[in-house]
Amino acid sequence: MSVAQEASTIPAPRTPAVRKKGSNLEKWGWIYMRASGVLLVVLIFGHLFVNLMTGEGIHQIDFAFVAGKLASPFWQWWDVLMLWLALIHGANGMRTIVNDYVTTPSVRRVLVWAIGLSAAFLILLGTLVVFTFDPCLGVTESSSLWEICQA
Template identity: 85%
Template structure:
Protein backbone atom coordinates (compact mmCIF):
# COMPACT_ATOMS: atom_id res chain seq x y z
CA UNK A 1 0.00 0.00 0.00
CA UNK A 2 1.42 3.37 -0.96
CA UNK A 3 1.66 6.38 1.34
CA UNK A 4 -1.16 8.15 -0.57
CA UNK A 5 -3.47 5.14 -0.20
CA UNK A 6 -2.62 4.83 3.49
CA UNK A 7 -3.48 8.51 4.13
CA UNK A 8 -6.85 8.11 2.35
CA UNK A 9 -7.83 5.09 4.43
CA UNK A 10 -10.48 5.72 7.05
CA UNK A 11 -9.38 4.41 10.42
CA UNK A 12 -11.40 1.57 11.91
CA UNK A 13 -14.00 2.67 14.43
CA UNK A 14 -13.40 2.05 18.09
CA UNK A 15 -14.35 -1.43 19.03
CA UNK A 16 -17.55 -1.34 21.05
CA UNK A 17 -17.23 -2.29 24.66
CA UNK A 18 -19.11 -5.31 25.85
CA UNK A 19 -22.59 -4.27 26.95
CA UNK A 20 -23.28 -4.74 30.62
CA UNK A 21 -26.30 -6.71 31.69
CA UNK A 22 -29.15 -4.76 33.24
CA UNK A 23 -31.14 -1.71 32.25
CA UNK A 24 -29.76 0.73 29.72
CA UNK A 25 -30.14 4.09 31.49
CA UNK A 26 -29.09 6.11 28.44
CA UNK A 27 -31.81 4.47 26.35
CA UNK A 28 -34.45 5.16 29.01
CA UNK A 29 -33.21 8.73 29.39
CA UNK A 30 -33.55 9.20 25.63
CA UNK A 31 -37.09 7.76 25.66
CA UNK A 32 -38.02 9.93 28.66
CA UNK A 33 -36.85 13.08 26.88
CA UNK A 34 -39.11 12.37 23.89
CA UNK A 35 -42.17 11.32 25.90
CA UNK A 36 -41.86 14.14 28.46
CA UNK A 37 -41.28 16.67 25.69
CA UNK A 38 -44.55 15.75 23.98
CA UNK A 39 -46.46 15.73 27.26
CA UNK A 40 -44.90 19.06 28.31
CA UNK A 41 -46.07 20.67 25.07
CA UNK A 42 -49.66 19.66 25.89
CA UNK A 43 -49.37 20.74 29.54
CA UNK A 44 -47.68 24.08 28.84
CA UNK A 45 -49.98 25.11 26.00
CA UNK A 46 -53.01 24.04 28.07
CA UNK A 47 -51.68 26.15 30.96
CA UNK A 48 -51.09 29.14 28.68
CA UNK A 49 -54.49 28.80 27.00
CA UNK A 50 -56.41 28.73 30.30
CA UNK A 51 -54.39 31.58 31.79
CA UNK A 52 -54.21 33.88 28.78
CA UNK A 53 -57.06 33.10 26.39
CA UNK A 54 -60.07 32.26 28.55
CA UNK A 55 -62.05 34.68 30.69
CA UNK A 56 -60.53 38.15 30.75
CA UNK A 57 -57.19 36.98 29.39
CA UNK A 58 -54.08 38.32 31.04
CA UNK A 59 -56.11 40.82 33.07
CA UNK A 60 -57.64 38.02 35.15
CA UNK A 61 -54.29 36.85 36.52
CA UNK A 62 -53.81 38.03 40.06
CA UNK A 63 -53.41 36.48 43.49
CA UNK A 64 -57.08 35.46 43.64
CA UNK A 65 -56.89 33.75 40.24
CA UNK A 66 -53.85 31.71 41.29
CA UNK A 67 -55.41 30.91 44.67
CA UNK A 68 -58.58 29.76 42.91
CA UNK A 69 -56.65 27.51 40.55
CA UNK A 70 -54.56 26.02 43.35
CA UNK A 71 -57.74 25.25 45.32
CA UNK A 72 -58.73 22.75 42.61
CA UNK A 73 -57.19 19.24 42.76
CA UNK A 74 -57.27 19.09 38.94
CA UNK A 75 -55.07 22.18 38.59
CA UNK A 76 -52.86 21.10 41.49
CA UNK A 77 -52.05 17.83 39.72
CA UNK A 78 -51.72 19.61 36.34
CA UNK A 79 -49.16 22.04 37.79
CA UNK A 80 -47.29 19.34 39.75
CA UNK A 81 -47.06 17.11 36.67
CA UNK A 82 -45.78 20.07 34.64
CA UNK A 83 -43.27 20.91 37.39
CA UNK A 84 -41.95 17.35 37.75
CA UNK A 85 -41.70 16.69 34.01
CA UNK A 86 -40.02 20.05 33.29
CA UNK A 87 -37.44 19.77 36.08
CA UNK A 88 -36.52 16.16 35.32
CA UNK A 89 -36.47 16.91 31.58
CA UNK A 90 -34.19 19.91 32.13
CA UNK A 91 -31.88 18.08 34.57
CA UNK A 92 -31.58 15.15 32.17
CA UNK A 93 -30.73 17.53 29.33
CA UNK A 94 -28.08 19.23 31.47
CA UNK A 95 -26.73 15.79 32.45
CA UNK A 96 -26.28 15.01 28.76
CA UNK A 97 -24.40 18.29 28.21
CA UNK A 98 -22.15 17.62 31.22
CA UNK A 99 -21.43 14.10 29.93
CA UNK A 100 -20.55 15.50 26.50
CA UNK A 101 -18.28 18.35 27.59
CA UNK A 102 -16.73 17.53 30.97
CA UNK A 103 -13.73 15.27 30.62
CA UNK A 104 -12.70 14.89 34.25
CA UNK A 105 -14.69 12.02 35.83
CA UNK A 106 -14.67 13.51 39.32
CA UNK A 107 -15.89 16.92 38.15
CA UNK A 108 -18.53 15.21 36.00
CA UNK A 109 -19.84 13.22 39.00
CA UNK A 110 -19.94 16.35 41.18
CA UNK A 111 -21.81 18.35 38.53
CA UNK A 112 -24.31 15.58 37.81
CA UNK A 113 -24.87 15.02 41.52
CA UNK A 114 -25.44 18.75 41.97
CA UNK A 115 -27.90 18.78 39.08
CA UNK A 116 -30.00 15.95 40.52
CA UNK A 117 -29.81 17.35 44.04
CA UNK A 118 -31.01 20.80 42.92
CA UNK A 119 -33.74 19.30 40.71
CA UNK A 120 -34.87 17.08 43.60
CA UNK A 121 -34.93 20.04 46.00
CA UNK A 122 -36.96 22.17 43.58
CA UNK A 123 -39.38 19.30 42.92
CA UNK A 124 -39.88 18.80 46.64
CA UNK A 125 -40.29 22.52 47.33
CA UNK A 126 -42.62 23.11 44.36
CA UNK A 127 -44.79 20.12 45.23
CA UNK A 128 -45.11 21.30 48.82
CA UNK A 129 -46.08 24.80 47.68
CA UNK A 130 -48.76 23.51 45.30
CA UNK A 131 -50.39 21.12 47.77
CA UNK A 132 -50.07 23.23 50.93
CA UNK A 133 -50.87 26.65 49.45
CA UNK A 134 -53.14 28.62 51.77
CA UNK A 135 -54.11 32.09 50.56
CA UNK A 136 -55.25 33.06 54.07
CA UNK A 137 -51.98 32.28 55.81
CA UNK A 138 -50.67 35.41 57.49
CA UNK A 139 -53.62 37.60 56.49
CA UNK A 140 -54.22 40.44 58.94
CA UNK A 141 -57.19 42.77 59.42
CA UNK A 142 -55.52 45.42 57.29
CA UNK A 143 -55.34 43.06 54.28
CA UNK A 144 -57.84 43.16 51.42
CA UNK A 145 -58.23 39.38 51.84
CA UNK A 146 -59.42 39.64 55.45
CA UNK A 147 -63.14 39.46 54.62
CA UNK A 148 -62.68 36.59 52.16
CA UNK A 149 -60.61 34.57 54.62
CA UNK A 150 -63.03 35.21 57.51
CA UNK A 151 -65.98 33.92 55.48
CA UNK A 152 -64.20 30.72 54.47
Protein backbone atom coordinates in the same frame (compact mmCIF):
# COMPACT_ATOMS: atom_id res chain seq x y z
CA MET B 1 -2.30 4.53 0.67
CA SER B 2 -0.97 7.94 -0.32
CA VAL B 3 -0.63 10.93 1.99
CA ALA B 4 -3.54 12.69 0.23
CA GLN B 5 -5.80 9.68 0.80
CA GLU B 6 -4.82 9.43 4.46
CA ALA B 7 -5.68 13.09 5.06
CA SER B 8 -9.10 12.76 3.44
CA THR B 9 -10.25 9.57 5.18
CA ILE B 10 -12.33 9.68 8.30
CA PRO B 11 -10.75 7.92 11.25
CA ALA B 12 -12.54 4.86 12.62
CA PRO B 13 -14.94 5.64 15.48
CA ARG B 14 -14.08 4.55 18.95
CA THR B 15 -14.86 0.95 19.69
CA PRO B 16 -18.04 0.86 21.77
CA ALA B 17 -17.68 -0.38 25.31
CA VAL B 18 -19.13 -3.77 26.08
CA ARG B 19 -22.51 -3.21 27.70
CA LYS B 20 -23.13 -4.75 31.10
CA LYS B 21 -26.18 -6.88 31.75
CA GLY B 22 -29.19 -5.12 33.25
CA SER B 23 -31.24 -2.08 32.35
CA ASN B 24 -29.88 0.45 29.88
CA LEU B 25 -30.32 3.78 31.70
CA GLU B 26 -29.22 5.82 28.68
CA LYS B 27 -31.92 4.21 26.55
CA TRP B 28 -34.58 4.89 29.18
CA GLY B 29 -33.34 8.47 29.55
CA TRP B 30 -33.65 8.92 25.79
CA ILE B 31 -37.19 7.50 25.80
CA TYR B 32 -38.12 9.68 28.79
CA MET B 33 -36.92 12.82 27.00
CA ARG B 34 -39.18 12.10 24.02
CA ALA B 35 -42.25 11.09 26.04
CA SER B 36 -41.93 13.91 28.57
CA GLY B 37 -41.31 16.41 25.78
CA VAL B 38 -44.60 15.50 24.08
CA LEU B 39 -46.49 15.56 27.37
CA LEU B 40 -44.90 18.88 28.35
CA VAL B 41 -46.01 20.48 25.10
CA VAL B 42 -49.62 19.50 25.90
CA LEU B 43 -49.37 20.61 29.53
CA ILE B 44 -47.66 23.93 28.77
CA PHE B 45 -50.00 24.92 25.94
CA GLY B 46 -53.00 23.94 28.09
CA HIS B 47 -51.61 26.07 30.90
CA LEU B 48 -51.01 29.03 28.58
CA PHE B 49 -54.43 28.69 26.94
CA VAL B 50 -56.30 28.73 30.25
CA ASN B 51 -54.23 31.56 31.67
CA LEU B 52 -54.03 33.81 28.61
CA MET B 53 -56.90 33.02 26.26
CA THR B 54 -59.90 32.31 28.47
CA GLY B 55 -61.77 34.88 30.54
CA GLU B 56 -60.15 38.32 30.49
CA GLY B 57 -56.82 37.01 29.20
CA ILE B 58 -53.69 38.31 30.82
CA HIS B 59 -55.64 40.94 32.76
CA GLN B 60 -57.24 38.24 34.94
CA ILE B 61 -53.94 36.96 36.31
CA ASP B 62 -53.43 38.15 39.85
CA PHE B 63 -53.09 36.63 43.31
CA ALA B 64 -56.78 35.72 43.46
CA PHE B 65 -56.62 33.95 40.08
CA VAL B 66 -53.63 31.86 41.16
CA ALA B 67 -55.21 31.15 44.56
CA GLY B 68 -58.40 30.02 42.81
CA LYS B 69 -56.50 27.70 40.47
CA LEU B 70 -54.45 26.21 43.29
CA ALA B 71 -57.62 25.54 45.29
CA SER B 72 -58.66 22.99 42.64
CA PRO B 73 -57.13 19.49 42.87
CA PHE B 74 -57.24 19.25 39.05
CA TRP B 75 -55.02 22.31 38.62
CA GLN B 76 -52.80 21.28 41.52
CA TRP B 77 -52.05 17.97 39.81
CA TRP B 78 -51.73 19.66 36.40
CA ASP B 79 -49.12 22.09 37.77
CA VAL B 80 -47.29 19.42 39.78
CA LEU B 81 -47.12 17.12 36.76
CA MET B 82 -45.81 20.00 34.65
CA LEU B 83 -43.26 20.88 37.37
CA TRP B 84 -42.01 17.32 37.80
CA LEU B 85 -41.77 16.57 34.09
CA ALA B 86 -40.04 19.88 33.30
CA LEU B 87 -37.49 19.60 36.10
CA ILE B 88 -36.64 15.96 35.42
CA HIS B 89 -36.54 16.66 31.66
CA GLY B 90 -34.20 19.61 32.19
CA ALA B 91 -32.00 17.78 34.69
CA ASN B 92 -31.70 14.80 32.35
CA GLY B 93 -30.72 17.14 29.52
CA MET B 94 -28.08 18.81 31.70
CA ARG B 95 -26.81 15.38 32.77
CA THR B 96 -26.44 14.41 29.13
CA ILE B 97 -24.49 17.60 28.37
CA VAL B 98 -22.19 17.00 31.36
CA ASN B 99 -21.61 13.40 30.28
CA ASP B 100 -20.81 14.53 26.74
CA TYR B 101 -18.44 17.38 27.52
CA VAL B 102 -16.85 16.84 30.94
CA THR B 103 -13.92 14.47 30.56
CA THR B 104 -12.69 14.24 34.16
CA PRO B 105 -14.64 11.45 35.93
CA SER B 106 -14.56 13.06 39.38
CA VAL B 107 -15.77 16.45 38.06
CA ARG B 108 -18.45 14.70 36.01
CA ARG B 109 -19.63 12.80 39.08
CA VAL B 110 -19.81 15.97 41.19
CA LEU B 111 -21.72 17.88 38.50
CA VAL B 112 -24.21 15.06 37.88
CA TRP B 113 -24.84 14.79 41.63
CA ALA B 114 -25.27 18.58 41.90
CA ILE B 115 -27.78 18.55 39.04
CA GLY B 116 -29.71 15.65 40.61
CA LEU B 117 -29.76 17.18 44.08
CA SER B 118 -30.85 20.61 42.83
CA ALA B 119 -33.61 19.06 40.70
CA ALA B 120 -34.79 16.95 43.65
CA PHE B 121 -34.77 19.99 45.96
CA LEU B 122 -36.77 22.10 43.48
CA ILE B 123 -39.26 19.27 42.90
CA LEU B 124 -39.77 18.88 46.65
CA LEU B 125 -40.09 22.63 47.22
CA GLY B 126 -42.45 23.16 44.26
CA THR B 127 -44.65 20.23 45.25
CA LEU B 128 -44.91 21.54 48.80
CA VAL B 129 -45.86 25.01 47.54
CA VAL B 130 -48.59 23.66 45.26
CA PHE B 131 -50.20 21.32 47.79
CA THR B 132 -49.83 23.47 50.91
CA PHE B 133 -50.68 26.84 49.34
CA ASP B 134 -52.97 28.82 51.64
CA PRO B 135 -53.92 32.31 50.43
CA CYS B 136 -55.18 33.23 53.91
CA LEU B 137 -51.94 32.50 55.74
CA GLY B 138 -50.83 35.64 57.55
CA VAL B 139 -53.82 37.76 56.46
CA THR B 140 -54.65 40.54 58.90
CA GLU B 141 -57.72 42.80 59.22
CA SER B 142 -56.00 45.50 57.17
CA SER B 143 -55.58 43.17 54.18
CA SER B 144 -57.88 43.21 51.17
CA LEU B 145 -58.21 39.41 51.57
CA TRP B 146 -59.60 39.64 55.11
CA GLU B 147 -63.28 39.35 54.09
CA ILE B 148 -62.62 36.48 51.70
CA CYS B 149 -60.59 34.56 54.26
CA GLN B 150 -63.24 34.96 56.97
CA ALA B 151 -65.84 33.17 54.83
